[in-house]
Amino acid sequence: MSRQRKVALVGNPNAGKSALFNALTGARQKIANYPGVTVERKSGRFVLPTGEPVEMTDLPGAYGLDPTSPDEEVTSKVIRGAFEGEAVPDVLVIVLDASNLEQHLVFAQEVLALGKPSVIALNMVDLAERDGLVLDAAVLAEELGVPVISTVAVRRRGLAELGEAIANAGQRHAGPGLTDIGPTERRVAAHAMAGAAILSESRQYRLHASLDRLLLNPWLGPLILLGILFVVFQAVFAWATPFADALEASVGWLHDTVKATLPESLLRDLLTDGVISGVGSVIVFLPQIVILFAFILAMEASGYMARAAFLMDRMMAGVGLSGRSFIPLLSSFACAIPGIMATRSITDPKDRLTTILIAPMMTCSARLPVYAVIIAAFIPNTNVGAGVGLQGLVLLVLYLAGVLGAMAVALLMRSSMTKGAASGFIMEMPKYQMPRLKDMAIGLWQRAWIFLRRAGTIIFMVTVVLWLMLNFPKAGPGESQVDASIAGKIASGLAVVVEPIGFNRDMALALIPAMAAREVAVSSLATTYAVDAGDNEDEQAAELGDQLKARWTLPMALAFLAWFVFAPQCMSTIAVTRRETNGWKWPTFMLVYLFVLAYISAGVTYWIAVAAGL
Amino acid sequence: MTLDLLPIGQGARIVAVDWSALVQEEARRLRALGLEEGARISIAHRGILGGRDPIAITVGRMTVAVRRAHAAAMEVEVLESTGK
Numbered sequence: 001m002s003r004q005r006k007v008a009l010v011g012n013p014n015a016g017k018s019a020l021f022n023a024l025t026g027a028r029q030k031i032a033n034y035p036g037v038t039v040e041r042k043s044g045r046f047v048l049p050t051g052e053p054v055e056m057t058d059l060p061g062a063y064g065l066d067p068t069s070p071d072e073e074v075t076s077k078v079i080r081g082a083f084e085g086e087a088v089p090d091v092l093v094i095v096l097d098a099s100n101l102e103q104h105l106v107f108a109q110e111v112l113a114l115g116k117p118s119v120i121a122l123n124m125v126d127l128a129e130r131d132g133l134v135l136d137a138a139v140l141a142e143e144l145g146v147p148v149i150s151t152v153a154v155r156r157r158g159l160a161e162l163g164e165a166i167a168n169a170g171q172r173h174a175g176p177g178l179t180d181i182g183p184t185e186r187r188v189a190a191h192a193m194a195g196a197a198i199l200s201e202s203r204q205y206r207l208h209a210s211l212d213r214l215l216l217n218p219w220l221g222p223l224i225l226l227g228i229l230f231v232v233f234q235a236v237f238a239w240a241t242p243f244a245d246a247l248e249a250s251v252g253w254l255h256d257t258v259k260a261t262l263p264e265s266l267l268r269d270l271l272t273d274g275v276i277s278g279v280g281s282v283i284v285f286l287p288q289i290v291i292l293f294a295f296i297l298a299m300e301a302s303g304y305m306a307r308a309a310f311l312m313d314r315m316m317a318g319v320g321l322s323g324r325s326f327i328p329l330l331s332s333f334a335c336a337i338p339g340i341m342a343t344r345s346i347t348d349p350k351d352r353l354t355t356i357l358i359a360p361m362m363t364c365s366a367r368l369p370v371y372a373v374i375i376a377a378f379i380p381n382t383n384v385g386a387g388v389g390l391q392g393l394v395l396l397v398l399y400l401a402g403v404l405g406a407m408a409v410a411l412l413m414r415s416s417m418t419k420g421a422a423s424g425f426i427m428e429m430p431k432y433q434m435p436r437l438k439d440m441a442i443g444l445w446q447r448a449w450i451f452l453r454r455a456g457t458i459i460f461m462v463t464v465v466l467w468l469m470l471n472f473p474k475a476g477p478g479e480s481q482v483d484a485s486i487a488g489k490i491a492s493g494l495a496v497v498v499e500p501i502g503f504n505r506d507m508a509l510a511l512i513p514a515m516a517a518r519e520v521a522v523s524s525l526a527t528t529y530a531v532d533a534g535d536n537e538d539e540q541a542a543e544l545g546d547q548l549k550a551r552w553t554l555p556m557a558l559a560f561l562a563w564f565v566f567a568p569q570c571m572s573t574i575a576v577t578r579r580e581t582n583g584w585k586w587p588t589f590m591l592v593y594l595f596v597l598a599y600i601s602a603g604v605t606y607w608i609a610v611a612a613g614l
Numbered sequence: 615m616t617l618d619l620l621p622i623g624q625g626a627r628i629v630a631v632d633w634s635a636l637v638q639e640e641a642r643r644l645r646a647l648g649l650e651e652g653a654r655i656s657i658a659h660r661g662i663l664g665g666r667d668p669i670a671i672t673v674g675r676m677t678v679a680v681r682r683a684h685a686a687a688m689e690v691e692v693l694e695s696t697g698k
Binding site for chain 1: 637639640642643644645646647648650658659660661662667668670674675676677678679680681683684
């Protein structure tokens, strides 16, 4: 055979397709986007029992071939051979959830009507048995005219038989019973077939129902959700710290070692101060991202995510979004990058776009260093009563400002640019399941890899450019390098622009390298004020604080805080937005509107503070 | 009676759906999930805040969450017993 044959997995969402795909192909999967859309294309290699290797793809879950979401459109086009640049699959593996047979048979009939070589995987038969369902695969095979293999993907049950059936799947013709009927007839037929295939059924899906009674309880449900979220945040901020510290130390060590080893040259400085420090400052977020995604994946795999969306839907509906936007926005409090990546679970494209555009307003962890330094320097550590400190209160106000801003923008967008009635919330609530370690590990590795690859490309390039801008042209004698550099010149120009909102030239200068990542503002202020950067971070922060107090007024500091609530100063966020929206239009829009918001809020803060005599 | 008014746990059958009141894509999705004329359903859960929105509907062996606006487009008749 000249060409590798292609096998595609199709099925309803929640049919256990991904688990089956992982079991068949192992960890070596290729992840990309289908050209022109932000739908994930997963492919891997599977060797049939005959020794023939085939390319296996995991098509997005669909309820029908008449698409209602971008995911379904891809699936529908690919299996009909209408997707440009994507070869039509030679064999289809239709994945059915054994415990939800009647529902899944509707789509199966629609796919079988295409007449392509097909095999059916009757998946998760163990869960069906747990629910008291005993099924006869032979009856189904008889009714549908294609091989039906019982599988339990997570225990590798039935995989060899499935491989054999794929190898033997030949041309077939869809009988008249399949092709000339509509959706209603299919549903009736599905009901009859499922009835015939079920050997015995005791109606006991008790576990599922009683868990729902607890987790969706109007009083307890939200409390449990809140508890889980608290643990997630605790984990993201506390558990990640030792790993982040270790990474930071390694970056520092690498920086110093390279600096000591290589002869002094511009290239060495570019490598150490530019590349290693710059890319390193982003890599330190990897532990947080991995931990956050571990929780998100576990919530998704267990079926809890749909419950969280259900509980939060009413609140999100208030600003024109749906419950599905809740988790991406929540993740954005740690970092907007995983948050924006998590918007892929939002089916409605307009909801998804709105969520992406407001995600950067959630106060991410990179803002904390900036907030911490400024608050420590300018806000007195006093009590405002009831054990609440003024510093903490200011931090809370900054968080709330971001959330309120996001809500306002979402409302505005949903009634203008992303207007559209299809913002409803229709979602299947999957069965509860124990998350599988292997599937989680594969998912985590894929997320981490996407993040690292970006750090190695876009962020790498931006850091190099910034470094060059800060180091050229070279300063003459008696002139500071910063003043002489291109960045310094830009800062002088920028200072004119930001003067009305109370910023001085040093602040303008700090904003330029902070385009790479917000927390760089702190280190660049530190450099500018020539603080003796000791090893002790607290000491460094304290010293910087003294410097700031001497040079900035309180209204200036408050304006600087208000700026960072909104300013989209994070290259990675812009890059991930470009990737997820497939073009420069929306990231550009995001940059512009957030900078305008930042400018206005900083200006208003400054002038109110000045007027109040602060 | 429309589906949004059905008490929790009460078995019912969808007798008519005002598809024109729904956005086309959502109508298709509801159909694909089995929420259409003839389906036997019951309400399993309701949301937490004002309006008790959204609604979790049991249809067959599936639970599907929809908004109250979707349920309001579906006319149901109450079934005496919830068994098959």
